[in-house]
Amino acid sequence: MAKHDNSTKFNPQMGDAELALLTRLCNAVSVSGDEQEVRAIVTEELRDFADFTKVDAMGNVLVRREGTAESRVRVMIAAHMDEVGFMIVKDEGDGVLEFRVIGGVDPRQLVGKPVTIGRDHVPGVIGAKAIHLTTPEERKQVLKVDQLRIDIGPGSDPKVKVGDRGTFATKLAVLGPSIRSKALDNRLGVFNLIQLVKHAPENVDLLAAFTVQEELGLRGAKIAAFAFDPEIGIAMDSTPANDLPHYDGFENTSHNTKLGDGPAIYIMDRGTIGDQRLIKWLIESAEAEKIPWQFRQPGMGGTDAGEIHKTRAGVPSVSVSVPQRYLHSAAGLIRIEDELNTLKLIHSALIRLDKSILNHQEKK
């Protein structure tokens, strides 16, 4: 049986074993509503580490790992298993498939991309007319989703059927200090939550929710939080880094986050105003451990915290994300050090966690 590590000095690494797990997670096809592939990896990884594991009615994997300390805080940490992608809506024959996007995908990202369809990972491509045959006028237009087709080649594979999900076909690659992959949103969160269960400190009851259907509106987190009934909620996710330099001479005031600046702590997004006590707790933990951190700029977007905090009589909640360039496209890019620092931050914050944190701070 694998050994749980309760040491207070967990120093996350991206070694061969970790990279192999992250690669499996990222290369899996797990579009909202059909998260089976990631669910299987999570369940297998945590078989020997959990006090309780359940796949709930919607497909969330709920894992409880109880601490041994006398006074423990019930902390729910959510990481969504689903990713944006496609759904086949019509088989037009001869390998040509009409599709729709699932979750937020920019139509401009679609044309010309290799894709992977269904649980059998059938390869295909989102084709478009070759440049030789297009007019200058056509080249100015953005092709709409219903004008595009996924082509899996003539002599169509009978395994692909209407309702199957697909994703971009990009395989994970390590680019020096960075990683490029299609589903870093949110396999990084899933990866980190797996690590946290394996290294959970004894002063918390860790309620790990590997959630479904986040990209369609935080649907899985809502029922997971109701079931867990936690004292504190944390969503671990990935957020855009729009940090390339601006070339018009003006300062970039809307970068959201910057690669290399560390875990991104949320203050406010569309769905949640982060609990001020928890934001303070995370910052103090980061400062104490000399972990770099940044605020995610308050803005739009949302995480599972948007539902967790409204559960039952309310759950103080906060989100932390790994900054990522090119989210919801065929290839996102992250810094490995941001990823490891995010894991380290949450772990060291959990070690410091005490019920007194929930006393209301009447003065800031």
Place this chain on the structure above:
Amino acid sequence: MAKKDNSLWTILQTLVETPGPSGSEHVIREKIKAEIQGHTDEVNTDALGNLIARKGTLKEGGRRIMISAHMDEIGLMVTHVDDNGFARFLPIGGVSPLTCLGGRVLFMNGTQGVIGMERLEKDEHPELSKYFIDTGATSKADSKVGVGDVCGFERPFLDLGKRLVAKSMDDRVAAAIVVEALKEVKPGVNELYFVFSVQEEVGIRGAITAAYGVDPEIGLAVDVTRTGDTPMGIKMAVALGNGPAIKIRDSSFIADPRVVKWMVDEAKAQKLPYQMEVLEAGGTDGMGIQRTHAGVPAGCLSIPCRYIHSPSEMVDRDDVENSVKLLVGLLGKPVSLG
């Protein structure tokens, strides 16, 4: 030593001049707590920061009633401070670009500032992204505010005689009415939960969790509503001075008809002026209460208010007094929703 003036109007002025945008209700919560001290049987602050005061204990024939007035207000949050010390911001709740230019703001940390704007092209409609807050800082290092700092609009209370004006009549006028009703009411057989909720302006979030915790049998939100009584304004059959408005529906919920009737009957019994309200755009805590647990009959007592979500929201003095009377009457006797 002069006796502390704790009249409704003084309380109202205190509440409207206290900053407290959604998510930063810690100061206004303390102000309200101080006002109701000694008038309740139990006071709690819940996980999200809702202030929940109980008065009365359930007796035979009584009801558990939740009354909710939100204590948060709209405001701004800093998203970036540039090299020259200008702070870009995001709205907290429904802030219109049209009411921003030249406005003054007060941060929760005490810093003050004014709102400026980039140069617009001819006929360009201003977006909030074109605005910035100038706190007088000359550089990023010199700035007293940073990413995540929160401010409310700053505007003193204005007494125009029959009409009263302030930046956050939405919803501090309701908070003041509920404080006054809490003090005056004799609960009788009822168990009353007076909730001063958080984060209404960003999606009725506090009332959702407060209602779950209170688990009431009847819910009543108290909030402001728009009016149709200004030149070339919206078409709406609510006017300042015509009495408290009894909500039939807004865009977040349909008031329970039994609750509406309960309110109308009470207004008639007291011979109070009242008006019926159908609000086309807007939501209240009533929605959050109505949908909790297995459902709760809920309604809303509305205070007619002009220029909502501007720094100069206007209400009528008589409407405020009559709202207190209506609320006290509703809560002080056995309720039958028939």
